[in-house]
Structure formats: C-alpha cells, structure tokens
C-alpha cells in the first residue's frame with residue numbers, strides 16, 4: 562500500500578494543537594486547515610494516530626479530492642477511486658457527509674450518488690450484481706466545499722473523544738478532546754500540583770492524569786479499522802506496545818473538587834474506569850474557599866457559565882468569590898478558566914494575560930489564562 566493521506570477533523574481552535582501532536586508522533590506533511598489537519602502516513606500510522614491523539618476527533622483516510630459541479634462529475638470522480646483496495650467484497654459502506662457553498666447542496670442526493678458509484682466499482686471488480694454488505698464497517702465520509710469534493714474513509718468509528726471512561730447521562734460534561742486541549746494549553750507537564758475546583762464528572766483532571774502519565778488515550782477502546790483485512794492486526798499490537806513503552810511511572814498531585822457530591826461520585830467512578838484512580842483525588846469542596854499553600858501550581862477549570870439571565874447573575878457572584886480565592890494563592894499558580902460568560906474577566910476581577918477562542922460544542926467560549934501574577938488588573 563503506498564503512502565496515504567490522513568484528515569483529522571478537530572474542534573475549532575484545536576487545529577494547531579492536533580498538528581503539534583501529529584508532528585510529535587513523527588508524521589510528515591502536517592498541515593492545519595480550518596477545522597481539520599492533514600498529514601501523510603503509512604498504513605501503520607493509522608493505529609498509532611488513533612491510539613495516541615488527544616485533541617483530534619477522528620482519523621479519516623483521504624481517498625480522493627476533485628471538483629464536481631454536477632452529479633455526473635461526482636459519480637465519475639468517485640467511481641475512479643480504487644475502492645477495491647480498501648473495501649472487501651462483503652464490506653459495509655454507508656455514506657455520510659456535508660456540503661457547503663457548492664452547486665451540489667443536497668446531502669441525501671450526494672450520499673446516494675456516491676453510494677451508487679462505489680457499488681458500481683466494487684460490483685464490477687468482484688463480479689457481483691448485489692454487494693452483501695454483511696462484513697466490517699467501512700464508513701465513507703464526503704465533504705463538499707466550494708464544489709471541491711473530498712472522499713474519505715473513517716478509521717475510528719466512535720469519535721476519539723470517546724475514550725471509554727465516561728459514564729453516560731452526566732449534565733454538561735466537557736468533551737474529552739477539549740479538556741485535554743485545555744490541559745495542554747496550560748503547559749502542565751506533571752510536575753506542579755494540578756487542580757480543577759469545578760470538576761463535575763472529572764474530565765479535566767482525568768485528562769491531566771493521562772497527560773502526566775504520557776498514557777495513550779485510546780488504549781482502552783476499539784476502532785473501526787481494527788476489523789479491516791488490508792490493515793494487519795499486528796499494526797494495532799505494535800502501536801499499543803509502542804505507546805505503553807512510552808508511559809511514565811511517577812507520583813502526581815492531581816485534584817478535582819465539586820460542590821455536588823453526586824458529581825464527585827461520578828468523577829471517582831470515571832477515574833477508576835480510566836485506570837487513573839491512584840493519581841487523581843476527587844473531593845466535595847466549595848471553589849469559593851479554594852486554597853493551597855504550595856508555591857506553584859496549575860488550575861484548569863470549567864465553572865458554570867450561567868446561560869440564562871438569573872443563572873448569569875449567580876455565575877457572576879460565583880466568579881467574584883472564586884477570583885478572590887485565586888488572588889489569595891501563592892504567586893506561582895497559573896490559572897486557566899473556560900467560560901462563555903461575556904463578563905467573566907470583570908467579575909473574576911482581572912483581565913486575562915491570554916485569551917483563546919474555543920468551542921464547547923456549539924457554544925463559543927474563551928479560555929482565560931492567567932500566567933503572570935505580577936500583571937495588574
């Protein structure tokens with residue numbers, strides 16, 4: 562199999578971090594675009610990237626990129642791709658995708674044309690009138706942007722944020738990929754004490770523990786491409802061995818607090834599922850009285866935003882009290898807070914040293930970073 566091109570979709574604002582991760586994994590031709598990162602890869606890298614990436618949403622193989630202004634061009638462009646190299650005679654190949662600013666704007670119509678074109682090619686190659694599609698899933702994804710079609714194959718299955726440790730049905734949890742990004746942006750390396758005083762289900766603290774341990778976030782889950790015949794099973798075992806060899810053994814001071822005992826119970830449970838219960842402590846605690854004596858540390862947190870008017874005022878009262886608690890900490894503490902609240906800095910009591918736009922789902926947020934405690938409000 563010749564060299565492949567991978568496309569890694571990311572949440573908006575995380576493209577640069579995902580690109581850095583890919584470079585650290587040794588991939589070449591890494592190029593960050595809006596909402597995705599492209600890179601060149603050998604087949605074995607599919608396993609390595611799926612297992613190791615903290616900030617990407619999934620790993621797609623780019624099979625082709627071409628312009629299509631009408632359905633004929635779409636059909637012919639798709640049929641010309643070497644599908645038989647990727648999808649076996651019994652492979653299932655559903656199609657999904659999106660279209661933006663393109664003549665072919667109907668997604669269901671594009672889906673059906675692409676499906677027909679792949680079926681025509683595979684039917685001809687395998688000498689079959691009807692393809693059974695009873696085998697492994699080979700999810701096809703397309704994107705149409707300004708008439709340029711990108712045809713891709715999804716190697717991940719469920720999104721990479723699904724690490725396999727989080728309980729279902731938790732209110733307002735942070736996506737694991739975003740939590741990992743916040744920890745990475747705080748430059749936490751596992752040395753200083755690390756705290757999330759509004760920990761909820763514990764996502765930030767758990768991602769911090771995985772980062773401190775240098776543990777690959779995908780070791781406890783499976784991926785679609787593990788069932789693909791053209792990718793040797795050994796590549797997944799080799800990638801897991803490589804990842805496990807890179808793990809650190811250390812002791813870390815990682816703490817999460819929440820005022821809600823039910824949230825703390827869920828966070829503890831999630832830490833056990835993630836296998837980091839020996840490295841993270843969760844406690845019922847009020848962030849308004851947060852206090853630590855150590856001269857250095859990191860706070861990375863996601864307090865309630867107060868999306869409705871009344872709640873908004875409550876959030877402001879909370880930010881004010883939390884701001885006072887943070888100001889009383891020794892000068893070596895660096896603080897990162899994710900909030901969509903427009904008055905965050907004013908109520909917290911200080912202008913951030915750095916502000917970074919991030920999206921929590923559809924909600925536009927800022928990551929307010931306080932890194933220089935000598936900075937005056």
Ligand SMILES: C[S@@+](CC[C@H](N)C(=O)[O-])C[C@H]1O[C@@H](n2cnc3c(N)ncnc32)[C@H](O)[C@@H]1O
Pocket residue numbers: 731733734735736758759760761762763764765818819820821824846847848849863864865866879
């Ligand atoms: C947006 S959620 C955090 C979600 C978390 N990042 C996760 O991934 O699950 C905010 C949390 O702050 C907690 N909270 C509200 N007021 C608090 C206070 N005074 N002290 C500590 N926690 C508080 C809530 O119980 C809630 O779990």
